[in-house]
Amino acid sequence: MKTRFFIGLLFILLQVGSMVYARFIPERFFCWAPYDTHVNFEVFVTIDGKTLTPKATEARYRYKMKGWEQRSIDNIFLLISRYESTFGKADNAQVLMVYSINGHEEKEWRFKHE
Known part of the structure; x- marks a missing residue:
């Protein structure tokens, strides 16, 4: 007992x-x-001067890359960072995310290669 x-x-x-x-x-x-943030976002990926299509971007990260996210935007930052630091490292992709949290001013996030 x-x-x-x-x-x-x-x-x-x-x-x-x-x-x-x-x-x-x-x-x-x-x-x-409860989820207390709502994010509208879109991700743009450029490899060797060519911008990937939205469908190719989603296939790359296996997650939606445009739309509304009900969780922290940091989840998507982490997903992209992990992919680009491992599987996509050799591609030297330029990643730009444009996002707005709770309808506030738009911000930009870029993946930085180390």
């Missing part, structure tokens, strides 16, 4: 710890709080 109690308590504490941690990182993958 005590073992079950401690396993249950440990599970709940891990859940609470994960929620608290998620509130302080930009991606917020495991945050149970």
Whole structure:
């Protein structure tokens, strides 16, 4: 009986710890709080002077690259950065994302090769 109690308590504490941690990182993958940002965005990718079509861009990252995102924009930044730092590293792609959070002023984000 005590073992079950401690396993249950440990599970709940891990859940609470994960929620608290998620509130302080930009991606917020495991945050149970409601989505409080809405982002309109579009991604443009240029390789060797040729801009990829929207369909080719979506195929490259295996995610939508234009539209409305209900989660943190940092999720898409991370997705693009990880791809370009690994599989797409040799392509030396120029990536530009134009986005607006909660209807505010448009911003630009560019992937920087290291």
